[in-house]
């Protein structure tokens with residue numbers, strides 16, 4: 193690969209449009225920072241409306257090009273398989289780039305790079321299995337069937353917390369069904385999408401099917417979501433940005449898939465195996481330093497188990513090894529952005545102001561070896577209540593608010609008393625209770641005796657202010673195709689156009 197951590201370091205990255213790498217039209221660049229030191233490490237092209245126009249034009253051109261439009265499903269699947277192989281061969285380089293750019297653990301990024309090929313293979317296998325239905329209309333000589341067609345050009349806006357994975361959730365099914373994509377990565381993590389473009393090119397996708405314009409959200413991102421050439425927008429990011437994206441899409445009458453934030457309830461009943469449950473709570477909030485949309489940041493614990501679980505969480509949090517993300521022993525790396533660090537610090541103050549009890553954490557680790565990196569200790573607030581700001585707002589950092597509940601009715605009311613509805617989890621040995629919870633909770637995903645267990649086969653997406661639309665599985669294909677209904681009258685007669693026959697019998 194030409195783009196590796198070493199070649200990116202200190203360089204100016206181009207954008208990728210129509211199969212070509214080039215600087216932004218204005219020549220502007222933006223700086224990207226290493227979260228372990230806070231120091232700049234490369235510059236990315238700062239794309240503007242002009243670049244977005246070019247990228248959408250390239251994608252539109254590819255859509256019309258027989259090389260893509262006329263490609264059989266089997267051949268599209270073959271290209272996706274080839275891409276999966278290339279990701280596998282270059283997984284280490286991709287993982288190193290992600291870790292350097294967003295500070296996530298190298299171990300985790302390696303695991304992600306090992307998982308991504310399977311994601312592409314899954315959709316490679318699906319490419320030639322997308323079919324319509326024959327609809328049994330109640331007219332004897334009429335055949336009605338449906339077919340799924342590509343939507344067109346998809347604008348994909350990606351956040352910084354898991355750039356390649358979040359991008360893949362839309363790119364793999366989009367290419368599977370024959371769409372073209374224009375990616376706008378986060379201005380904080382531009383590098384991996386550009387490196388990935390190299391693999392897409394090498395895999396043999398026609399030029400223009402996959403394009404990347406790096407740049408700021410308010411300029412390049414906004415221009416993409418206002419572009420009349422799009423057929424759909426897939427956005428992952430904060431709820432407030434999601435509202436702007438949806439407003440732009442609404443003006444263009446273009447559908448959106450919005451994967452926004454969360455404040456997910458993660459529940460422990462007194463009958464649960466408390467050791468397992470607490471390990472679940474800890475990994476649900478402290479994995480990836482809490483920077484995941486599904487983080488179980490509201491921990492609800494039933495009264496009889498409350499003190500023991502808080503104590504176990506304290507011990508568990510204090511045992512977490514904070515360190516450089518490339519170190520094999522590290523369990524918690526830095527936050528990805530300086531702004532996230534400030535946000536977490538602000539919420540520590542708000543939690544205390546609102547009366548939550550700081551049990552552990554709440555500060556940057558006092559260690560010289562961590563230098564100016566954006567590290568933060570895993571933090572547990574006990575005696576939190578659902579109305580406190582630490583329990584209402586998405587912090588997107590390693591901060592757990594532990595809330596006591598008495599019984600199921602009490603729990604469901606509190607769990608659903610949130611603006612969000614992305615994910616949820618419950619630990620209990622009582623399957624009837626778990627199922628009652630699964631049916632009552634306002635969350636797009638319910639994990640029972642497990643947490644944060646994603647799969648490319650599992651449809652996922654949020655309710656309420658966590659957004660709408662689904663990723664993964666065949667749901668992703670439904671989201672990224674349009675359904676056409678074809679009606680054939682083979683009676684040999686033409687119906688009297690002035691007589692409206694709605695159902696019943698004769699044609």
Ligand code: TXE
Nearest residue numbers: 350351377378409410413414429430433451452453485588
């Ligand atoms: O997200 P933004 P930020 C949440 C999390 C975090 C908060 C803010 O709580 O603290 O959002 O993070 C692009 N038009 N999540 O500010 O701004 C932007 O360039 C079009 C949850 O980083 O939403 C980037 O590519 N695009 C989350 C992407 O949107 C715009 C992941 C996300 O950035 C734009 C990240 C605009 N006007 C943050 N403004 C999750 N669901 O996983 C920005 N962007």
